[in-house]
Amino acid sequence: xxxxxxxxxxxxxxxxxxxxxxxxxxxxxxxxxxxxxxxxxxxxxxxxxxxxxxxxxxxxxxxxxxxxxxxxxxxxxxxxxxxxxxxxxxxxxxxxxxxxxxxxxxxxxxxxxxxxxxxxxxxxxxxxxxxxxxxxxxxxxxxxxxxxxxxxxxxxxxxxxxxxxxxxxxxxxxxxxxxxxxxxxxxxxxxxxxxxxxxxxxxxxxxxxxxxxxxxxxxxxxxxxxxxxxxxxxxxxxxxxxxxxxxxxxxxxxxxxxxxxxxxxxxxxxxxxxxxxxxxxxxxxxxxxxxxxxxxxxxxxxxxxxxxxxxxxxxxxxxxxxxxxxxxxxxxxxxxxxxxxxxxxxxxxxxxxxxxxxxxxxxxxxxxxxxxxxxxxxxxxxxxxxxxxxxxxxxxxxxxxxxxxxxxxxxxxxxxxxxxxxxxxxxxxxxxxxxxxxxxxxxxxxxxxxxxxxx
Numbered sequence: 001x002x003x004x005x006x007x008x009x010x011x012x013x014x015x016x017x018x019x020x021x022x023x024x025x026x027x028x029x030x031x032x033x034x035x036x037x038x039x040x041x042x043x044x045x046x047x048x049x050x051x052x053x054x055x056x057x058x059x060x061x062x063x064x065x066x067x068x069x070x071x072x073x074x075x076x077x078x079x080x081x082x083x084x085x086x087x088x089x090x091x092x093x094x095x096x097x098x099x100x101x102x103x104x105x106x107x108x109x110x111x112x113x114x115x116x117x118x119x120x121x122x123x124x125x126x127x128x129x130x131x132x133x134x135x136x137x138x139x140x141x142x143x144x145x146x147x148x149x150x151x152x153x154x155x156x157x158x159x160x161x162x163x164x165x166x167x168x169x170x171x172x173x174x175x176x177x178x179x180x181x182x183x184x185x186x187x188x189x190x191x192x193x194x195x196x197x198x199x200x201x202x203x204x205x206x207x208x209x210x211x212x213x214x215x216x217x218x219x220x221x222x223x224x225x226x227x228x229x230x231x232x233x234x235x236x237x238x239x240x241x242x243x244x245x246x247x248x249x250x251x252x253x254x255x256x257x258x259x260x261x262x263x264x265x266x267x268x269x270x271x272x273x274x275x276x277x278x279x280x281x282x283x284x285x286x287x288x289x290x291x292x293x294x295x296x297x298x299x300x301x302x303x304x305x306x307x308x309x310x311x312x313x314x315x316x317x318x319x320x321x322x323x324x325x326x327x328x329x330x331x332x333x334x335x336x337x338x339x340x341x342x343x344x345x346x347x348x349x350x351x352x353x354x355x356x357x358x359x360x361x362x363x364x365x366x367x368x369x370x371x372x373x374x375x376x377x378x379x380x381x382x383x384x385x386x387x388x389x390x391x392x393x394x395x396x397x398x399x400x401x402x403x404x405x406x407x408x409x410x411x412x413x414x415x416x417x418x419x420x421x422x423x424x425x426x427x428x429x430x431x432x433x434x435x436x437x438x439x440x441x442x443x444x445x446x447x448x449x450x451x452x453x454x455x
Contacts, residue, residue, distance in 0.1 A: 078159030084307045092163040102164040114153050119145045288397035289359040294342050302391035316377045326350050411447035415439045
């Protein structure tokens with residue numbers, strides 16, 4: 001009879017391995033397509049949707065809150081200012097930490113509200129009857145002072161006036177057309193995205209199971225055929241040789257070519273890891289120390305949307321972004337979650353007049369000069385650009401590498417906002433002439449010179 005050829009078991013296992021590799025590759029590509037991965041180098045400058053301080057402090061002319069109104073620009077500016085400064089403790093139509101602000105212009109005139117918002121302690125100390133009553137009613141909780149202009153305060157009041165009663169109307173009509181549309185868009189979009197990912201995962205799992213079953217079935221069939229053929233007596237010598245052949249594994253490790261190849265691969269891997277280790281000395285990307293108090297940025301900055309500047313008060317005006325004092329925590333936690341064991345640690349620190357020993361996460365070497373306000377206030381860089389998705393972190397970790405190369409790349413790619421600043425007019429003109437209209441970046445203004453960061 002004709003010679004019979006069988007594929008050996010090693011070939012079948014090799015096919016199984018390649019199948020798994022292909023499935024894993026498809027799975028990884030599907031995950032990347034479903035949810036874009038965040039670069040290890042940090043969020044691209046300018047990619048955040050959060051509002052900038054400049055936008056929050058937009059001029060608000062023409063507001064007339066006392067009359068229950070205000071133009072659209074004033075109300076829009078008031079909305080941003082309220083969210084950045086007031087939303088942590090106040091709502092329009094309900095009590096949070098402080099009183100509800102609905103109807104505030106009916107209770108107090110704007111001439112009283114301006115000094116109260118700027119420095120409530122001073123108004124209480126003056127003996128103002130309404131201020132003292134409010135101070136005692138809310139358990140002598142001191143409202144922090146705000147460095148806001150009269151125009152900005154007027155804008156906030158105009159926005160509050162425009163929002164009076166809206167929450168009650170929405171709750172009273174939950175089946176309204178607009179509410180239903182928003183719910184469908186919000187929930188449906190999330191469900192569709194999550195459902196597609198789940199279906200893809202299930203499909204891949206089913207595919208892997210089917211392939212495993214096929215390979216095992218082929219192996220079983222091959223063994224059965226061998227057993228059947230061994231019982232036949234009409235096989236010639238070559239058929240018997242093929243039937244009884246075994247893979248000689250000793251040939252692999254005795255082969256000089258394979259030994260040389262393995263040695264070269266091992267040497268290259270060792271060299272690569274050594275170089276990577278040497279280049280990583282001093283880098284702390286991913287550093288996530290345990291803090292003395294379990295503070296969650298995901299809860300405060302994410303779910304409650306507390307603005308970063310509320311706690312880190314110097315983020316827009318100082319060389320460094322300060323660590324919040326315990327008094328800032330007590331603005332809310334003198335009323336909220338007072339029985340929490342973590343909050344009691346704040347109480348003990350205040351009673352002992354000792355600062356909380358927070359562990360610093362982001363450190364730069366002393367040889368590098370960095371000014372926080374220059375980037376946040378002047379450059380308009382968002383927190384997430386360097387610190388990553390801070391609003392999603394239960395425990396803060398160093399997201400970006402903070403290396404010199406990482407900073408220089410940002411300076412080369414980030415354009416400068418030169419509009420309305422006559423200082424840059426000639427510089428931009430000369431730059432455009434020499435570079436054919438290429439963007440005027442931080443690097444174009446000397447942002448990659450050594451003396452910019454190393455004095």
